[in-house]
Amino acid sequence: MKIMPSGTLKQIIRLDLEEKILNGSAILAAASVFMPWLSGEWLGSDNVVSFSGFSFYTSFLGFAIFLLQLGIVVITVVPLLGGPLLVKRRHKDSIRLLLSIQATILLLATLTVLTHITFDFAKMEVRYGIYIALITSLITLFEITVHYLGHRKMELQEVFHHPEETIDRERMEHMEHKEPLRYVPPPPPPPAPSEPEDHRRYP
Helix, strand or coil, X not given: CCCXXXXXXXXXXXXXXXXXXXXXXHHHHHHHHHCEEEEEECCCCCCEEEEECCCCCCHHHHHHHHHHHHHHHHHHHXXXXXXXXXXXXXXXXXXXXXXXXXXXXXXXXXXXXXXXXXXXXXXXXXXXXXXXXXXXHHHHHHHHHHHHHHHHHHHHHHHCCCXXXXXXXXXXXXXXXXXXXXXXXXXXXXXXXXXXXCCCCCC
């Protein structure tokens, strides 16, 4: 039984390195919401409790972070699975950048809240889940920013590009691929004129 069509798998493999890192880190950031974000003895209880990103008082932030990271992946994966384009190609990088910025800001806000809680309750501590989420979110944001700036640079070059430059470049490339001219030596110089004979008669 095939889990994924071979064509889809090939398209995923053909994605450039930036896209693979971008989507991989977004998937890991979304999965880290299920990991422990806070744990310890809560409100004087002797039992150690653990809270994921979906629990505790910051659960709404964790849920929003999960949806934002999942949205970044869905925009890329759904067309590869044969689904429709959720956003236009020219707006793809802008929307993913906006989603990544929002997710990173919410993660920083959540980490700030959880850190303040550990100051008030000494037996509570921030766990590895939120750190994984923050690191992977920053990686996603970095890769999307690089991708976005690269596309913007190409668009600006196309806007300010003159067709004459393309014609000149094509001519130069055509000349480079032509067979080089053979060197033809110049003709030899004409012989020097001989000295005139002296026909005067001597006595």
